[in-house]
Amino acid sequence: MIVDAGVVDRTLFSRVFDVCVVGAGPAGITLAESLAAQNLDVALMEAGDLEFTSESQELYEGDIVGMDYFDLDVPRLRFFGGTSNHWDGRSRSLDPHDFRPHPWHALSGWPVTAAELDPWRAKTDEILDLPPRDVFPDEIVEGAEDDLRSIRFRRSPPTRFNTKYRDGMAASGRITLVVNANLVDLRLNEALTTVETAVFRSYDPDDTGFTVRARAFCLCMGGLENPRFLLNARSQMPAGIGNAHDQVGRYFSEHPTYRIGEVLFENGAPKSRGYAPTPEMMDRLEVLNSNILLLSEGLDPGTEALRSLACSADFMEELARKVLGRGFDCGVGGLSAYFEVRRSEAWHHGGLGIIIEQALNPDSRVLLSDRRDRFGHQRIALDWRLAPLDIHTMRETAVVMGQYLASEGIGRLQVADWLLAEPARVPGLWDEGHEVALSHHMCTTRMSDSPKEGVVDRNCRVHGMENLYIGGSSVFATGGHANPTWTIVILALRLGDHLGRNLSEHALKVDDPAERLEPA
Amino acid sequence: MHIYMRKVDYIMKTRRGFFRLLLSGLLASRFAPAAWASPVPEKGFHMVNGWILTDSDVEVLSRYES
Numbered sequence: 001m002i003v004d005a006g007v008v009d010r011t012l013f014s015r016v017f018d019v020c021v022v023g024a025g026p027a028g029i030t031l032a033e034s035l036a037a038q039n040l041d042v043a044l045m046e047a048g049d050l051e052f053t054s055e056s057q058e059l060y061e062g063d064i065v066g067m068d069y070f071d072l073d074v075p076r077l078r079f080f081g082g083t084s085n086h087w088d089g090r091s092r093s094l095d096p097h098d099f100r101p102h103p104w105h106a107l108s109g110w111p112v113t114a115a116e117l118d119p120w121r122a123k124t125d126e127i128l129d130l131p132p133r134d135v136f137p138d139e140i141v142e143g144a145e146d147d148l149r150s151i152r153f154r155r156s157p158p159t160r161f162n163t164k165y166r167d168g169m170a171a172s173g174r175i176t177l178v179v180n181a182n183l184v185d186l187r188l189n190e191a192l193t194t195v196e197t198a199v200f201r202s203y204d205p206d207d208t209g210f211t212v213r214a215r216a217f218c219l220c221m222g223g224l225e226n227p228r229f230l231l232n233a234r235s236q237m238p239a240g241i242g243n244a245h246d247q248v249g250r251y252f253s254e255h256p257t258y259r260i261g262e263v264l265f266e267n268g269a270p271k272s273r274g275y276a277p278t279p280e281m282m283d284r285l286e287v288l289n290s291n292i293l294l295l296s297e298g299l300d301p302g303t304e305a306l307r308s309l310a311c312s313a314d315f316m317e318e319l320a321r322k323v324l325g326r327g328f329d330c331g332v333g334g335l336s337a338y339f340e341v342r343r344s345e346a347w348h349h350g351g352l353g354i355i356i357e358q359a360l361n362p363d364s365r366v367l368l369s370d371r372r373d374r375f376g377h378q379r380i381a382l383d384w385r386l387a388p389l390d391i392h393t394m395r396e397t398a399v400v401m402g403q404y405l406a407s408e409g410i411g412r413l414q415v416a417d418w419l420l421a422e423p424a425r426v427p428g429l430w431d432e433g434h435e436v437a438l439s440h441h442m443c444t445t446r447m448s449d450s451p452k453e454g455v456v457d458r459n460c461r462v463h464g465m466e467n468l469y470i471g472g473s474s475v476f477a478t479g480g481h482a483n484p485t486w487t488i489v490i491l492a493l494r495l496g497d498h499l500g501r502n503l504s505e506h507a508l509k510v511d512d513p514a515e516r517l518e519p520a
Numbered sequence: 521m522h523i524y525m526r527k528v529d530y531i532m533k534t535r536r537g538f539f540r541l542l543l544s545g546l547l548a549s550r551f552a553p554a555a556w557a558s559p560v561p562e563k564g565f566h567m568v569n570g571w572i573l574t575d576s577d578v579e580v581l582s583r584y585e586s
Contacts, residue, residue: 261570320581323571395559402572403565412577414570415559 002050002170005181006202010210012176017043018503020198020214022183025082026485027471027492028220029161030127034496036174040503043212045181045200047221048079050166055203059182062224062380063369068428068436069384075439076222080179081162083222083439084485089158091130092151092482093121093490095289097279098357099477104286105389107251107360110477111449111458120493127489128156138276143408147281147400151274151291153483183229184209184375186217186468188236194466201375216499218460220471220492223252223441224380227366227474230445230455230462232377242445242462245452249366251443252384253358253479257435258427260398260419261352264322265411266315269296269350276481277397285400287393291481292401293353318348319412352401352413355438357481359389366444384437391424440484445474460495471495 003012019035021028024046032044048056060073077085094114101109125133136152169177178200185199197211219226227249231240242248275292282289358364364385368378395415402413418425427434448454451463456475462468471492473484480487559567566573573581 316577316580319571319577323568323573323581325569399559399561399567399572402567403562406565406572406574406577413572415567415572417570420570 002177005178005200006204013210013212017041017214019499020212020217021220023220024080025220026084026161027488029165030489030492031218031220031471031496032175034493035500036172038500040500042175043214044175044177046080046179047182049179050080052079059373062382065381066383066385069382072380081160084161087158087485089156090153090483091128091156091486092153094480094482094487098289098480105359107453108478111447117490120490123493124486124490129159130154130156144404147278148275148404149278151276182375185235186233186241192236195468215503216467218469218471222472223444223474224366226470226472227444228380231368242455244464247455249444250362251360251446252364252366253443254384254437255355255440255481256358256386256390257355257438259351259433260354260394261413261415263350263352263411263413264319265348265350266409269348272296285396287396288357288359289481290393290397291355292397295351295353297350354394354397355481356390356393357479359387360478361385361387386426394419442473442476442479442484445470447475447477459498469495
């Protein structure tokens with residue numbers, strides 16, 4: 001069923017649910033559906049409404065205190081379906097190499113392997129409406145067999161979780177979807193090891209709140225909101241919940257996306273194509289994973305035909321001009337002057353873009369701002385930072401691509417000045433040609449075996465807590481280069497099965513908290 | 521200036537410029553302070569003014585206007 005926290009009869013919450021899932025985006029909805037399929041009673045608490053509302057979205061506003069970044073209320077959506085409501089559908093699993101530790105990348109490696117996720121691959125594809133995986137296999141790149149593979153992403157239609165699951169939720173006897181329910185606190189037992197109730201408020205200014213009891217709780221609020229909530233949850237733990245080792249919010253990772261070079265093609269521009277480094281190349285050069293984009297940016301055929309009439313310079317002549325920095329001299333009066341201006345757009349011109357896995361950097365983090373939201377929580381102060389390993393990755397990858405293009409006679413690459421500068425002059429949002437980031441928020445409550453290196457364990461349970469779990473990209477131990485939605489969904493399915501098994505086998509302790517709790 | 525003299529002047533300037541660029545690129549590669557500070561192309565390749573060139577490219581470009 002679907003109810004609105006602002007108007008619902010709150011005796012509905014006098015029962016004890018099996019699981020309280022907070023946040024109804026791809027992670028929360030997938031988890032709730034998985035639990036319901038195992039005959040568990042789920043309270044799925046969504047802070048927004050069934051459709052976009054400004055009063056909900058406004059709660060995403062925050063401050064940028066690190067590198068240039070998007071306004072925080074722009075890249076994510078706070079209503080049922082979450083950010084899948086504007087997701088573009090690019091899907092890809094992380095590579096097995098992403099899960100392994102690498103000596104040159106501090107803290108790298110997941111507590112789980114890629115193979116351990118295999119049981120949920122088919123279901124993940126089904127949820128995201130993806131074509132079979134082998135439609136776009138990675139391919140060896142002739143002439144760079146040891147270094148590069150050609151890759152493509154699968155595309156979801158894209159799946160909008162809002163429209164795909166709304167009717168099912170309304171009809172469900174297992175899932176109670178509560179919209180306009182904002183999580184304001186988690187109340188713990190005296191030992192501070194178990195969540196007993198979650199406290200929510202609607203948007204009504206007079207609402208004093210209501211509590212939801214459950215055997216287990218799972219935060220699926222997003223890669224920025226999960227750490228923000230934990231850092232704000234200081235009513236019983238001064239540093240916030242799960243933050244005994246000052247790990248919450250650290251290692252904020254994006255997918256840094258830059259134009260790292262210009263290409264002069266030797267025999268006309270090939271089709272734009274994506275590459276990735278092989279595990280051998282990453283190990284040899286000690287670089288992070290990446291998606292390398294060879295971009296063709298030519299003129300349309302008609303304009304190009306005219307250009308070639310005006311200037312018939314051969315490849316080496318053009319290369320000489322570019323390397324030596326000479327003017328363009330085609331010799332046909334006005335036309336040559338015209339194409340002097342447009343020469344960078346000629347058919348044999350292109351660019352090299354890169355989307356990299358970001359190095360784990362404890363100083364790249366979600367902090368709390370002095371500004372507070374309507375519920376008294378401090379807003380986000382995002383301090384996004386790159387590390388030397390990120391720059392090293394882009395430089396070395398550019399050189400490998402340059403060598404490949406030249407040795408295969410495809411073209412020549414000029415590595416971007418900003419990347420070769422020492423220190424690198426990393427472009428900002430307003431520098432033309434650079435996307436900078438892809439609105440992927442990862443690793444802020446990362447998975448780790450040690451509570452000193454992350455926030456959740458291999459089962460996504462918060463270190464030190466008996467029944468508090470986290471879903472979504474904040475639990476990624478490393479970010480890889482692939483878009484995160486596919487991995488978010490498969491981890492939610494895995495967590496669903498883990499919780500289902502656990503809640504069936506063990507009666508989690510709920511020692512009548514309603515008797516002891518103060519009114520919210 | 522006569523067109524021919526302009527051409528010679530142009531060649532001389534650019535040839536000097538090219539060799540200076542090549543030399544600076546090779547020196548930067550050889551004496552890079554750390555592997556993470558400056559990428560070094562493999563044997564058979566050169567970086568000149570940011571361009572990744574082959575031995576053959578360098579040879580052709582060095583006598584291109586001569």
